[in-house]
Amino acid sequence: MDVADELLANNRLYANPLADQHVDLRPRRALAIVTCMDSRLNVFEALGLEEGDAHVLRNAGGVITDDMIRSLAISQRLLETREVMLIHHTDCGMQKLSDDGFRAELQADTGVAPEFAIESFTDLDAAVRQSILRVQGSVFLPHRDRVRGFVYDVDTHRLREVS
Ligand code: ZN
DSSP, X not given: OOHHHHHHXXXXXXXXXXXXXXXXXXXXXXXXXEEEOOTTOOHHHHHTOOTTSEEEEEETTOOOOHHHHHHHXXXXXXXXXXXXXXXXXXXXXXXXXXXXXHHHHHHHHHSOOOSSOOOOOSOHHHHHHHHHHHHHTOTTOSOOSSEEEEEEOTTTOOEEEEO
């Protein structure tokens, strides 16, 4: 039995009381959040958000890649978000590998070097600042004046702003 089977049962319980409650496609708070895929970061709970409030875009590290820019462009141009929050976190997996090391490992195991950048980092604040700069520098995003970056501490569960 897969975990997915258990989740399917959970979903039936979740869906029953919510039947036919439609929420608008455009996020109510006109906000997009970019963050890491880390399983300890429960974005909606940690920030007091509700369903329909914000877009939450995630990848390993919460890195601003071309695909994140693609999603942000759709979020802003089509779905009217105006503000961007970037959230990295302590004890991130991306601090535990190196670009060259992971690239070599992938190539050694598969015979193919990946086309994508690994985007590991050591300094959390520097990584957040780089993400802010990448968002602010993207011509595809019409709204770049309200971009703020944060570090979420997975032990204290508090957010700290990076200036
Ligand atoms: Zn992470």
